[in-house]
Amino acid sequence: MKDPYLFQHRNILSIEQLSKSDIFHILDTALSFKEISNRPVKKVPTLKGKTIINFFFEPSTRTRLSFEIAAKRMSADTFNIAASTSSAQKGETLIDTARNLEAMNPDIIIIRHGSSGAPGLLSRHIKAGIINAGDGTHEHPSQALLDMMTVRDHKKEIKGLTVAIIGDIAHSRVAHSNILGFTKMGADVRVAGPATFIPPHVDALGATVCASVKEAVTGADVVMALRIQKERQDDPLIPSLREYAQFYGINKSLLQHAKPDVLIMHPGPINRGVEMNPDVADGERSVILEQVTNGVAVRMALLYLVMGTQGVSS
Numbered sequence: 684m685k686d687p688y689l690f691q692h693r694n695i696l697s698i699e700q701l702s703k704s705d706i707f708h709i710l711d712t713a714l715s716f717k718e719i720s721n722r723p724v725k726k727v728p729t730l731k732g733k734t735i736i737n738f739f740f741e742p743s744t745r746t747r748l749s750f751e752i753a754a755k756r757m758s759a760d761t762f763n764i765a766a767s768t769s770s771a772q773k774g775e776t777l778i779d780t781a782r783n784l785e786a787m788n789p790d791i792i793i794i795r796h797g798s799s800g801a802p803g804l805l806s807r808h809i810k811a812g813i814i815n816a817g818d819g820t821h822e823h824p825s826q827a828l829l830d831m832m833t834v835r836d837h838k839k840e841i842k843g844l845t846v847a848i849i850g851d852i853a854h855s856r857v858a859h860s861n862i863l864g865f866t867k868m869g870a871d872v873r874v875a876g877p878a879t880f881i882p883p884h885v886d887a888l889g890a891t892v893c894a895s896v897k898e899a900v901t902g903a904d905v906v907m908a909l910r911i912q913k914e915r916q917d918d919p920l921i922p923s924l925r926e927y928a929q930f931y932g933i934n935k936s937l938l939q940h941a942k943p944d945v946l947i948m949h950p951g952p953i954n955r956g957v958e959m960n961p962d963v964a965d966g967e968r969s970v971i972l973e974q975v976t977n978g979v980a981v982r983m984a985l986l987y988l989v990m991g992t993q994g995v996s997s
């Protein structure tokens with residue numbers, strides 16, 4: 684007889700580490716938690732007595748707040764620490780800071796860091812569960828999971844869909860996680876953008892590189908635009924934002940080539956009029972705010988599932 688499925692990840696560092704069964708399980712768990720946020724009293728006792736630390740070295744609105752809301756809706760005690768107000772400013776190393784946090788016995792540490800691999804490094808040095816809230820250009824696994832949840836809400840199945848990801852693929856951890864996630868779930872992923880924004884070997888991740896945005900969006904079920912990650916570029920990689928908007932911005936006339944029921948997505952924050960026109964971002968096919976809503980449910984699921992593996996080594 685086949686062994687029953689067991690979620691075994693004490694740390695969530697990447698989409699790469701997750702199997703298709705893990706992703707289905709996270710998305711199903713998130714769906715079951717989603718209605719809690721619509722109750723008059725938005726709180727369940729599931730994580731009562733647990734301690735969760737949000738440790739953010741880079742700015743964040745959606746991810747930091749939705750992890751905090753998720754934890755509070757499950758009755759965990761949450762604490763926020765920003766690099767700008769921590770002793771990292773006085774030269775303390777990441778591992779020393781994390782060991783000091785661990786001395787206070789948290790159950791989970793959620794970390795966003797500008798260096799790819801920082802959450803993985805912590806996971807090898809401390810016992811608390813680590814959740815990656817975005818590391819450098821590496822991965823942003825909870826973002827890809829909420830994106831997949833949003834697509835599944837509308838399209839029922841991810842398998843067989845065509846997903847076009849447009850823009851700064853090279854510097855985007857969101858793109859990396861989404862390419863891995865959507866291809867794992869059986870979607871056909873296309874990418875397009877200026878040549879300086881297309882990383883070498885992106886096809887090895889399973890994405891098809893298109894010569895133009897029009898080619899990428901033609902027949903697409905999902906069009907996802909990305910923010911230009913200026914903070915990860917030493918020199919400007921595009922001549923001007925005006926030209927970027929003209930050739931790579933998502934507008935209504937471009938979307939005539941996509942499927943009529945195309946979903947428009949963006950991880951946020953949006954540069955309106957650059958990677959996407961306001962009438963598209965706010966239009967009837969946009970699910971951008973649904974992505975944010977689903978972020979709370981996905982993060983509740985991750986906290987719940989990771990907490991359930993305490994004591995498992997992975």
Ligand code: CP
Pocket residue numbers: 742743744745746747817826950951952
């Ligand atoms: N999508 C995302 O990571 O947004 P924040 O930077 O606001 O967390």
